[in-house]
Amino acid sequence: METIVFALLNGVIYGLLLFMLSSGLTLIFSMMGVLNFAHASFYMLGAYFAYTIMGATSFWIALFLAPVLVGLVGAVVERYGLRRVHANGHVAELLFTFGLAYLIEEIVKIIWGKTSVDYRIPDLLNFPAFTVYGASFPAYRMFMLFVAISMLVGLWLLLKKTRAGLIIQAALSHPNMVGHLGHNVPLIFMTVFGIGCALAGLAGVIAGNIFVTDPAMAIQMGPIVFVVVVVGGIGSLEGAFLASLLIGLLQNFAVGINASFADIFGFLGLTEAMEVGQINISSLGPMLPFLLLVLILIFRPRGLMGEKEL
């Protein structure tokens, strides 16, 4: 029972974390028409900025300041980098973000070192929130859930309930017409890029301290965020949300299942003595998102909610 409750909670938290990353990526894709390979690098920057700010002040200041700083870095990258590269087409943009990802990684190594930094959960949140059947659930994870849901509601309100959100949505699909109506489209694009990066930075701030904050964290997170965006349907926020939760839950439930192939396919004559029979379901967890990616590309190339095929 506690396995199910914990897998459910952890799955939702991990899923919302993935959405924080993939929502920005999918918005930026709708805008540029190419995937931003450096997106997970902004997630890493969020964690490192938070670590440094927390050292100088407190976690609570870092929680607000780090995403803002990451967003500003993103806006500068768009304004002085991508916007110029854009004139040379999609391939140039793609290569630019690809190079940027490595550049950020090397800069992080120079500033903070090649090994992981000691970015910790704040003491205030370092206690068990509740106990189910003798197993305790950390308060910090509940806090992550709270931050993620606040971000979700905030993003939804911004996009659906404000005029700025309407202009952003219209600019993503009809940039020229929005320009003819007198709205500053280049400024809108810079803002969207900045917000997308800030969201990735926020994910880094709240996740860097329960995972590991090291220069490899961007490369570890990058592929899975791409999977979310493709499975959800490129350019679709709703799709990214569904796919994030789906992958979050799938991975956490797989890890929680303590069974091997022999237990499941025993009726086919598979036993523990055979190599295939020894494969554990929980060890398949990390593979599942990529399996899902392959299946989606074969059977539904436009993703769960996407409008156009890849």
Added chain:
Amino acid sequence: MRFWAATAWGGPPPPSGLESHKIARLGLGYVPESRDIFPTMTVRQNLVLGVKDMKNPGKYSIDQMLDMFPNLRARADNQAGVLSGGEKQMLTMCRTLMGDPDLIIIDEPTEGLAPKIVQQIGDMIAEIAKTGVAILLIEQKLSIALRIAHRVYVMGHGEIVYGGTPEDFRTRDDVRAEWLEV
């Protein structure tokens, strides 16, 4: 070959090479041939997007605009994507009007519309002109342009080959024969 008709435009000529939002903010509205309504948004939201600055709105409020065009009022909260061609054309013109332009360039508004609707669109353009907004109408159909224009220009091979009043134009069979008749 295209047919031009215009009322008088009093402002300075807009500098070329400006970004489109800056041109729009000089008071030049543009209604494209492709209409480019925002299909997944409601009619009302489309109109909201036409307003350049909410703190300093133009001549019309959204409600006034909907009062003037009862067809749009009935569809105010429907997705703009489900409107008919004529309604979409109306919405496009109203959306541009929300930005309070001094001059509107309307490119082929009757493209793909039934004759009865063409008549309505023509009346609507004449109405807009009466409120003091200059209109540059680009049309291939003679009828609508001759009916509502104050001046007509004929363009051939990228140059203005004739300019005059509609009355004068009616007597110029030579221009018609050379440029407008197949």
